Structure formats: structure tokens, C-alpha cells
Amino acid sequence: MQTDNETLLLKGNEAIAHAAIRYGFDGFFGYPITPQSEILETLSLLRPWETTGMVVLQSESEVASINMIYAGGSSGKCVLTSSSSIGISLMQEVIPYMAICEIPGLIVSVQRGGPGLGTIQPSQSDYYQAVYGGGNGDYHVLVLAPSSVQESCDMVGLAKELMMKWRTPVMILSDGSIGQMMEKCVLPPYTPRRTDEEIRRECPWATNGLGLKGRKPNVSTSLELDQNLMEQRNHALQAKYMRIKQEEVRAEHYMTEDAELVIVAFGSAARVAMGTVDEMREHGHRIGLLRPITLWPFPDQDILTLASRVKQMVVVELNEGQMLRDVEWAARFRCPISFIGHCGGVTITPDEITHKVGALLSQG
Amino acid sequence: MQEEIIISGFGGQGVLSMGKILAYGGIMEGKEVTWMPSYGPEQRGGTANVTVILSDKRITSPVLNAYDTAIVLNQPSLDRFMPLLKPGGTLIYDPASILTPPTRTDINTYSIPAMSEAANMQNAKVFNMLLLGGLIHVRPIVTVENVVQGLHKTLPERHHHLIPMNEQAIRHGMEIITQEHKAEVK
Incomplete structure (x- = not known):
């Protein structure tokens, strides 16, 4: 496997697929929709399960994809999904679960014109959806907006770093023009996927059933029937958001x-x-x-x-x-x-x- | 230097591939490039077009409303893009697919019988490479050598045995393009 940088002419979508493999993601779960289908297509063509061991799965729907991200992230794995506007609408239910349970995960949104089925042409009309969300509760998603193919690639690496650092869902908000456009792209060298031992060490919160001896089982749930406890959890989440606001503005x-x-x-x-x-x-x-x-x-x-x-x-x-x-x-x-x-x-x-x-x- | 090119024709004519090979040729020359396709209903059985920009510096907008060069492969493409050429710009067309020849006098006009020549060569697939050859002959923005390098990058390895044939078509395209009109500078 190539270990150095490589310069290719790529679509923004293709760059995201290459980057996910090279930055050492463990899995991709997604469903086709224009204008982002090249992400799933490119991953299928590159067959990373034969090289890095990364899982690529075409799920039965966007709802399934986001739940797979939720589950993968809960076990400490580095996982991503991608979709476009209406597909992202379908994912909204699960994003707040990830936010309150502090589960990392990357969601790539390649916007098309809405509302509804709309058009397949480029648009930025999902700014509200990304920044203010369609899910319930006081939560945020960290949102990165690439303006080039190179940045689409680089932001996959940045998103990985941020989602693991802050234990939060991160969204890359691209659009049909950045996704479909080809530009010169310098791909990063391969970062190996983390081993089970590294995940155990870096994600002691993960519900992965690993290393259970000597520690209590981890519980991850958004359900809290005691409202006072729920308020405490909200306050903790907001305190984290304050730190993100101080440190991560770009x-x-x-x-x-x-x-x-x-x-x-x-x-x-x-x-x-x-x-x-x-x-x-x-x-x-x-x-x-x-x-x-x-x-x-x-x-x-x-x-x-x-x-x-x-x-x-x-x-x-x-x-x-x-x-x-x-x-x-x-x-x-x-x-x-x-x-x-x-x-x-x-x-x-x-x-x-x-x-x-x-x-x-x-x-x- | 910045060259802004639109290539437009029917879906399936190899318009997008031609643009991609041109863009790769640009990368081989160390240039910045963007390749912006039409990916909507046009691509699914109508006119297809791609905007290719080659530049020495960072490219800002990948979408434009004026071009330096247009390659038009059917009448609707000519009607749509000829008015968008900058004065002094270059228009390349295949007479086989144009009913009404171009009328603007402030642009350079070239014709290239790529469709009939591809038929003569009994290889419809080299159509777009003939055009590409014509383009880089009249607008020498990339060298033939770098375009061939681009082919190596674009084609899967199992098709690399076809590269000499494509290179030959590019060189032949350079020979068969003819100037129809020279831009009149006011």
C-alpha cells in the first residue's frame, strides 16, 4: 500500500472517499442519492476492506445508515456516513441521541436544492438543517464547510480529530458543485486504523464489551427519567459546547x-x-x-x-x-x-x- | 495565464472524458485546474457539457458566464455558448452536427470534421480525441506529451494498450482542424 502523498484529479465526493480510507476510518455506511453517490461508489471501487480493513456497507436506508454510525461510534470506532439534503432529513432523529450520549461520528452532507425532493443541482439551503438541526433538544453538531476538493479531503482528517477529541457528531457540509467538481487533490499518506488495544485505551467510555474484566460495564443512553439528572447532563453538554466555541472557530x-x-x-x-x-x-x-x-x-x-x-x-x-x-x-x-x-x-x-x-x- | 473552456455536446459523445483528459494534461503541466460537469437531467440523455479551467494561479469560481474557448458538438450547444464567448475567443465545431454555421465575426472560428474522420478510421471512439487534438493545436495550452500522460492517469490499466491509438487520433486531429474565420478586432 502506498504510504506517501499522491496527487490525483478528483471530484469532491471522490476525495472524501479516498480521505476516509487514508485517514484510517473503520467504516462507512450509506445509501445512494444524487449528488453524493460517488462517495459510496468510490469506496466500493477502492475496496478498502481488502487493504485497511475498513468496512463499506450500502445500508437499506438513510435511517439505517445513521443508526449504524451511532452504533459504530458507541463502540469507539471511527465511522462515517454521507447523504444529500432529504437523506440528511431522515437522519435527524438519531443525531441528538449521538450528541447527548457524546458519540463521535462523521456525517457528510452534499446539499442539493430543496425543499422536499427539490432538484439535484447545487444549493446551500441546508444551512439551518446543519447548524440548527432538525433533531430535538439543546444540541449542536460541529459543522465544517469545504470550498474546494482539497479542503473536502483535508476536512475528513480534521473531522476525525474533532469528533474524537470532543466526542460529538461532526458534519461536513458540502454541496453539489464541490461534490461534482474535479480539481487537483493531494491525498494524505495512510494512517493505520486504531487497534482494539488503542480503542480500549483512547475510548474508555466505549460500549464495546472489550476489557470488561475489572471495570463496570459502560452504559450509553439518552433516556433519563429524573429531570434533575437530565438537566445536569444538559449543563455538562452546554459546558462542552462553550469550550468548543472558544477553541474551534475557524x-x-x-x-x-x-x-x-x-x-x-x-x-x-x-x-x-x-x-x-x-x-x-x-x-x-x-x-x-x-x-x-x-x-x-x-x-x-x-x-x-x-x-x-x-x-x-x-x-x-x-x-x-x-x-x-x-x-x-x-x-x-x-x-x-x-x-x-x-x-x-x-x-x-x-x-x-x-x-x-x-x-x-x-x-x- | 488562465484559459476558460466549455465543451458541449450530446451525452455519450465523450464530452466529459475529453474535459477530464484535458484537465489531467493541465495538472501534468503544473497548472491549477477545475472540471465542472453538468450532472443534471442533461447528462441523462440530452446535451452534456463541462467547464474546464486551466490556470497558473488559484482558480476561484468553477462556474462562469463567459468563456475563452468553446467546443460545440451540436446545434443547441452552439446556440447556447457562442454568445457567451469573449471577443477574440475561439469557437471549434464539427460541421457534421451543425445546421446553422456560426455568425459572430469577433471570434476565431475553426471547424474539424471529427465525426466523419472517426467514421473513416472505423473507430467512433476516437471522435473526442480528434477534437482534443484540434483544440490543443489552435490553443496550445497543454502539450501532446502531457495529454498522453493524462490518458495514462485517466484510463484504467486494462485499457492502456489503447493509448497509442488515442495519441495517434490526437495528432491526426491537429492536422485536420481548419480555420473558418479570423476574429475581426475592432
Whole structure:
């Protein structure tokens, strides 16, 4: 097996499949749906069960997939699933179980246009679904938003680190354009899967039936009939979320230092907005881009600092303005904020953003 | 240098593969590349297209609304993408599948009889390699050697014995492309 880096031309979806094997994941459980089916297809083609021993299973439904992740993660294994919009809707029931039981697991969401079956074209209309969730209770999922094929690959490694460190479900929120687009991708060297002994040592909480001699059985449940105990568990969860907020916020600043106008965009929309920044900079306009890389925890402080300094902000999304709410909240009315977007699977081009941002600049 | 190319035709003509081989050729030259396909209903039995960008620097948007070069393999593709070419841009078409020839005078127009030539060669599968050869002859953005390297990367090993035939088709494509119109600069 190759132990070094390898450069390939890959789709974002394919990169995620390669990365899952190379970062030493133990299992993938998923069900096909456009535009993310290449993840399952690529894993099936690469046959990692013959090399690293990673399990790849096409489950009978998305509900089955997420329950397999729940079970795999409960036993201390590093596991992932992937789906698109409506498939992720089906998974919502189990995500809060994982959150309160503090079970690690990676969910890859490759968004398409909604609501409902919608279209199979790229969209970012599941920002609310990812960041605010459709499950019950006071929980969060750590959400990472890649804007390139390379980042889709790298974030699988980051997600693994974060989900094990914080014992929490992590979501990679991609979309149809990042998933279907091919770019140059440098794949990481292979990390061996953890041995049973390493899992015993690193996950003493796991319900894996291993090393039972001399310790009490681990119990993992979300059910707590005593409301006072349940409140305590909630407080412990919230305390963990506070630490995550302090330590794990990630954002990319692109030419924001001297900017008078800052675009805020994530994922594929940020990529397009970056084209606008380059073009308008060439014409002497002082504009920049803030790209949240973690959508939860959200870069509130970065937004507030910029909002206190710039003349205006523009949020660009492939939806009707979902992250916009978070930007408005974080900016505390320190500057005017406009919105540019498309929804339902319609994408945006740099020219359109440039045109609209140009109009906003001339209004002053 | 940044070259923004759209390749558009019917599903099954090898449009997406041609783009992929071109993109791999770009990687072999040390360039940044993006390959953005149409993956919707078009791909499932209608027109299919792919946007390929090759650049010396980081590529921002993979979707565009203006192109440097268009290869159009049917009338709907010509109608849709000719207006989106930048002035001075390049249009390549196969006359066998075009009813109304291109009309813009501010672009460079080339024709390449790839479909009939593939039929002459009794190998319909080299159609897209003839076109690719034509493209890199008039827009030398990648070398033939690097495209062949791209073929090695793209094709599964069991098909590697077909590479010499494809290389031959690429070189033949370079010979049979002819300029129909030179861009009139205003």
C-alpha cells in the first residue's frame, strides 16, 4: 500500500472517499442519492476492506445508515456516513441521541436544492438543517464547510480529530458543485486504523464489551427519567459546547485588512465571491471576503470586529438568506448588511456578484 | 495565464472524458485546474457539457458566464455558448452536427470534421480525441506529451494498450482542424 502523498484529479465526493480510507476510518455506511453517490461508489471501487480493513456497507436506508454510525461510534470506532439534503432529513432523529450520549461520528452532507425532493443541482439551503438541526433538544453538531476538493479531503482528517477529541457528531457540509467538481487533490499518506488495544485505551467510555474484566460495564443512553439528572447532563453538554466555541472557530480572511466592504460567504458561494474580490480589487475597490470554515461554532467575533470597522457587509449564499441571520446577529447592527443569493439549485457567477456589489458600492 | 473552456455536446459523445483528459494534461503541466460537469437531467440523455479551467494561479469560481474557448458538438450547444464567448475567443465545431454555421465575426472560428474522420478510421471512439487534438493545436495550452500522460492517469490499466491509438487520433486531429474565420478586432 502506498504510504506517501499522491496527487490525483478528483471530484469532491471522490476525495472524501479516498480521505476516509487514508485517514484510517473503520467504516462507512450509506445509501445512494444524487449528488453524493460517488462517495459510496468510490469506496466500493477502492475496496478498502481488502487493504485497511475498513468496512463499506450500502445500508437499506438513510435511517439505517445513521443508526449504524451511532452504533459504530458507541463502540469507539471511527465511522462515517454521507447523504444529500432529504437523506440528511431522515437522519435527524438519531443525531441528538449521538450528541447527548457524546458519540463521535462523521456525517457528510452534499446539499442539493430543496425543499422536499427539490432538484439535484447545487444549493446551500441546508444551512439551518446543519447548524440548527432538525433533531430535538439543546444540541449542536460541529459543522465544517469545504470550498474546494482539497479542503473536502483535508476536512475528513480534521473531522476525525474533532469528533474524537470532543466526542460529538461532526458534519461536513458540502454541496453539489464541490461534490461534482474535479480539481487537483493531494491525498494524505495512510494512517493505520486504531487497534482494539488503542480503542480500549483512547475510548474508555466505549460500549464495546472489550476489557470488561475489572471495570463496570459502560452504559450509553439518552433516556433519563429524573429531570434533575437530565438537566445536569444538559449543563455538562452546554459546558462542552462553550469550550468548543472558544477553541474551534475557524474562518479564512481574504483581503479584509483594508476592506471597506466585506463579503461573507461559505463553501461554493465563497469560492465564487473570491472571484469578485479579485476582479473588483483590480479596479481599485477595497473589498474583501470572510469565509466561515466552521459554521458551528460560528466566527461571531470575526464578524463583529469587521462590522465595527467596514462601511458595509454583503452576505452571499445559495439559499434565501440562512447564514445571513447569524451574520446579522454577530454584527450587532454595527454596519448595513445586504444579501445576494439564489435558491432551488440555481448557482451564482462572479459577474452577478460583481454587478450587484458594484451597485451597492455606488450607493455608498 | 488562465484559459476558460466549455465543451458541449450530446451525452455519450465523450464530452466529459475529453474535459477530464484535458484537465489531467493541465495538472501534468503544473497548472491549477477545475472540471465542472453538468450532472443534471442533461447528462441523462440530452446535451452534456463541462467547464474546464486551466490556470497558473488559484482558480476561484468553477462556474462562469463567459468563456475563452468553446467546443460545440451540436446545434443547441452552439446556440447556447457562442454568445457567451469573449471577443477574440475561439469557437471549434464539427460541421457534421451543425445546421446553422456560426455568425459572430469577433471570434476565431475553426471547424474539424471529427465525426466523419472517426467514421473513416472505423473507430467512433476516437471522435473526442480528434477534437482534443484540434483544440490543443489552435490553443496550445497543454502539450501532446502531457495529454498522453493524462490518458495514462485517466484510463484504467486494462485499457492502456489503447493509448497509442488515442495519441495517434490526437495528432491526426491537429492536422485536420481548419480555420473558418479570423476574429475581426475592432
